[in-house]
Amino acid sequence: MVSTARHQIPASIWVLGFVSLLMDVSSEMVHSLLPLFLATSLGASAAMIGLIEGLAEATALIVKVFSGVLSDWFGRRKELALLGYGLGAATKPLFALAPGVGIVLAARLIDRVGKGIRGAPRDALVADLAPPEVRGAAFGLRQSLDTVGAFAGPLLAVGLMLLWADDFQAVFWVAVIPGVLAVALLAFGVREPARPAGTPRQNPIRRASLARLSPAYWQVVVIGAVFTLARFSEAFLVLRAQQGGIPLAMVPLVMVAMNLVYALSAYPLGSLSDRVSHKSMLMGGLGLLIVADLILASSAHWAVVLAGVAVWGVHMGMTQGLLAVMVADTAPADLRGTAYGMFNLISGLALLCASLVAGLMWDGFGAPATFLTGAGLCLLALLLVLVMLRGKCLATHRAPPIP
Numbered sequence: 276m277v278s279t280a281r282h283q284i285p286a287s288i289w290v291l292g293f294v295s296l297l298m299d300v301s302s303e304m305v306h307s308l309l310p311l312f313l314a315t316s317l318g319a320s321a322a323m324i325g326l327i328e329g330l331a332e333a334t335a336l337i338v339k340v341f342s343g344v345l346s347d348w349f350g351r352r353k354e355l356a357l358l359g360y361g362l363g364a365a366t367k368p369l370f371a372l373a374p375g376v377g378i379v380l381a382a383r384l385i386d387r388v389g390k391g392i393r394g395a396p397r398d399a400l401v402a403d404l405a406p407p408e409v410r411g412a413a414f415g416l417r418q419s420l421d422t423v424g425a426f427a428g429p430l431l432a433v434g435l436m437l438l439w440a441d442d443f444q445a446v447f448w449v450a451v452i453p454g455v456l457a458v459a460l461l462a463f464g465v466r467e468p469a470r471p472a473g474t475p476r477q478n479p480i481r482r483a484s485l486a487r488l489s490p491a492y493w494q495v496v497v498i499g500a501v502f503t504l505a506r507f508s509e510a511f512l513v514l515r516a517q518q519g520g521i522p523l524a525m526v527p528l529v530m531v532a533m534n535l536v537y538a539l540s541a542y543p544l545g546s547l548s549d550r551v552s553h554k555s556m557l558m559g560g561l562g563l564l565i566v567a568d569l570i571l572a573s574s575a576h577w578a579v580v581l582a583g584v585a586v587w588g589v590h591m592g593m594t595q596g597l598l599a600v601m602v603a604d605t606a607p608a609d610l611r612g613t614a615y616g617m618f619n620l621i622s623g624l625a626l627l628c629a630s631l632v633a634g635l636m637w638d639g640f641g642a643p644a645t646f647l648t649g650a651g652l653c654l655l656a657l658l659l660v661l662v663m664l665r666g667k668c669l670a671t672h673r674a675p676p677i678p
Contacts, residue, residue: 283409284416288401290464292420294457295397298363299421301454302386303428303534305370305447307527308436309379310510311517312443317376321514325634327376328508329627331383335619338391343399343616347609352396352403353467359393360461362386364454371447395615402603402611403468408549410603414596415545419538422592424453426534429527436527488614492605494663496618498557499598501659503625505652506564507633507645509533512584515642518575533584533591540592548597557660560594563587565653572646 313319313327342359346352362385369382398414405413428450435446509530516529548556563586570583599615606614629652636645 283406284413285404287465287467288404288413288417289420290460291397291401292417294360294461294465295417295421296424296427297453297457297460298360299424300428300431301367301450301452301457302363302390303425303530304432304435304450304453305367306510307429307432307513307530308443308446309370309383310513311526313376313379314514314517316443317379319376321637322634323376324510324514325508325630325637327380327383328510329630329634330380331387334384335387335390335394335623338388338394341616342392343395343612343614343619346396346399346612351467352400352612353461353465355396356393356400357458357461359389359391359396360454360458362389362392364451364458365389367447367451367454370450371444391619395612395619398599398602398615399611400465400467401599403608409546411549411596411600412542412546414599414603415542415548418545418592418596418599419542422534422538422541426531426538428453429530429534433525433527433531487607487610488617489605492602492614495598495601495605496621498601498660498663499618500621500625501656502561502594502598503622504629505561505649505656506590507629507649508626509587510630511633511637511642511645512571512580512587514637515571515575515583515646516577516580518642519577519580521577529580529584532581533588536585536588537591540589541596544593545596545600548600553597553601554660556593556597558657560590560597561653561657561660563590563593565650565657568646568650568653572643572650575642 310324310328313324314321319327342355346355366382366386366389369378369385373379373382401413401417402410431449432446435449436442439445512529512533513526516526521528544556567583567586567590570579570586573579598618602614602618603611632648633645636648
């Protein structure tokens, strides 16, 4: 069955996956080293790192609402995705040139603006291209390829750090190359489906349009925010690994391990979501995150941290593509960009709060308290999902027809 689904996935979705792979190689070469660069070279505190990460990721998610609306308004997704990927590639040299925390913050924010611009149009484009019966597999495939880049980037960063004696700036310069390749592949390799002839242009954010976003969709938005609040920035996984006494150049391997598990699990679990209850998968994903937090709180030994991030990776593979599918299933086709944008706006605010709280807990009470707090928030999230989905199965929800 999995093989059949793979053959039904359009070629443009494969290309989008490889675009994501290349850009993630570029981004993760920088991001896997950035917490260490900030802490060791620039003297930033854990709270400052948490603030930078929270602002950066929240910026990306908030910008998605505007790019999503624009992609619905113009009926075009690819051009906005190109702009976003182009911005991401163009900002990589700033990290290599940064003399202080201020430039790093500016570069991180601009880079995440690019991610925000491309995110909702790209997700809407995947939903537009994928047949409904293999939508979970399509999102899982794109996420798997994206995550291959997310572990290849840190792995390459580790090799270059060992080769060049912990020269952060030199590694940041190399990260420019895959970013440029990603933009070129998107420009020449993806064909966007034509907008149906005679489709009227409508303002996606006028009251009549937003009224077409069903209660089932808004339920998915709330669930996504709760998930994000319970899962703070992955920068704290890197900082936890550093506490175990791992050599500085080897610390990014923690992200390699997490993303390897994520990449291997995203496609099969995405395909599974086409056939089983979404409620069950949501519950399982939150349960895994609780286990990961408890493992990471227990010890900073490298083997314990490795086990914790592996469970974290399975959680990501189980939930990230699933939430994207749930948005596509509950939103009208002509409002998918807006729907993804709204979803990510709320998730962005939750991520900012989560990363700030994690940074303050880390500085005030230590790493174990940070992960125990995360486990507590996960438990609350699990109870909330149980209440919201009592007697319901979101896998049965489908978007209302276009009038």
